Amino acid sequence: MKVKDQEIVRRFHSDPDKFRLALLCGPNATRCQALVDELVAPMAKTAERVDLSISDLNDNPARLNDEANSASLFGDKRYIVLRLNSGEAIRAAAAIENLLDSESKGDPVFIVAAGMADKTALAKRLAAAPDAVIATCYETTIGEAAAAISGMARAEGLSMSRDIALSIAGLTSNDMVLAKIEIEKITLYLDASPDQPQKVDAGILALLGAENDEEDLGLLYNAALSGEAAKLSAELATVKMIGFSEIGLIRLMLSHLNKLADLRAKADKGARMDTLMRSVFFKDKDNIARQLGIWSASNIARLIERILSLEVALKSSGQPNGVLVEQELLTIVRKAARSR
Structure with a gap:
């Protein structure tokens, strides 16, 4: 069926x-x-x-x-x-x-x-x-994402404009898993519920929005994938003090790895680097170019499998989630450093 x-x-x-x-x-x-x-x-x-x-x-x-x-x-x-x-x-x-x-x-x-x-x-x-x-599962458009986010918000007792929903969609790259994390974060902050609905304004989004979180998590996985051990250690020390979403990191990293896999496949078929970079967000160009020089198609596929397995481990292991994520990032950075 x-x-x-x-x-x-x-x-x-x-x-x-x-x-x-x-x-x-x-x-x-x-x-x-x-x-x-x-x-x-x-x-x-x-x-x-x-x-x-x-x-x-x-x-x-x-x-x-x-x-x-x-x-x-x-x-x-x-x-x-x-x-x-x-x-x-x-x-x-x-x-x-x-x-x-x-x-x-x-x-x-x-x-x-x-x-x-x-x-x-x-x-x-x-x-x-x-x-x-x-x-x-097709890629979600920003309009579809905004509609889904509005629905999730209503179910949690949040009232938000379409512009706010569009902003959350943009900040989470239309990823409904990450968007749900943002909705839950805002719900907790406002102490909202279906019985006690609360309005979400732009100020709350600026305070709690995913943009800074996404950038911080991007620094973690980009340092690991680029083989920058000292930078990764510094970023881990920083996020340990403020905390971070391990599942959020996994989702962002999987999205990044799938993009990297697609570009690696095109490069292996003879596509020029400058042509490949046209589809990459300007902030990611240096990281992507560096990582394409480190990771082969087969190694990227194994990485994706490892990160998916990490998600299973986060849900079933008795160890703290942060420890498991840190161990995996350190394993990745050592592998990348040897391949640079």
């Missing part, structure tokens, strides 16, 4: 026993991941989660179906999350087909396949399957 991205969570939750597989594809990687997080949320508190990647399926196409039909160690409900980076869906097609052909339904499987087009043979097979659901 093929549905729109804004419908997939409602469709799945309305009859979860109907579906054995849900797949999110398309160019908007953060939207794909956010929707999978919403899909698994009811199970996450009580069921066992099993994470897989393409490396788990390369030599064993039956692994996905085997995991879906394996009993939990304690007999609990399980669910499987499979993350596929750009281009990996083709390599995973046999494993997914094997799951769909299985006579035993097993535990639900959720697949994040950012970059996969919805016109492929695999996508068409999923759309035709009665026990599978697929949705495509």
Whole structure:
């Protein structure tokens, strides 16, 4: 069954026993991941989660179906999350087909396949399957983002003009996950609720807006990706004093890495650097150019997989989130420094 991205969570939750597989594809990687997080949320508190990647399926196409039909160690409900980076869906097609052909339904499987087009043979097979659901996540326009932000704000008891919603959309690059974090921040600051609505004005947005946060977090991941160890250490010391959103950092870094991957692919096909830089925001040009000289396409793909795995660890590890993020950034900066 093929549905729109804004419908997939409602469709799945309305009859979860109907579906054995849900797949999110398309160019908007953060939207794909956010929707999978919403899909698994009811199970996450009580069921066992099993994470897989393409490396788990390369030599064993039956692994996905085997995991879906394996009993939990304690007999609990399980669910499987499979993350596929750009281009990996083709390599995973046999494993997914094997799951769909299985006579035993097993535990639900959720697949994040950012970059996969919805016109492929695999996508068409999923759309035709009665026990599978697929949705495509397109890049969000600023108008669509502003409308969604206004809706999120109303649900939290915030009253804001369209201009304010447009400003939040711009500050968060139309990323609904980051926009939701901003709405939650403003809600807490104003002590708003549906029963006690509060108005959001430009002054509050200037005080709490994402622009400074985004710049601060950008300094962190750009220092790491550029191999600048001393700069990264200084920035980590600064943000430790004021705190930062670890999930916000992950979302921004994933967006940056997906942009870097796209540019790396074009460069490998012979595109000139000056041509590539035309699509890059002027503040990011130096960082992007430096990082394209450090990271290969395969290493960027592995980085994306590591950052997605970091998000899972943040939700399941007993360690403080800041420690896990710092460890990953330090690992990245050492790798980048060796490749400079």
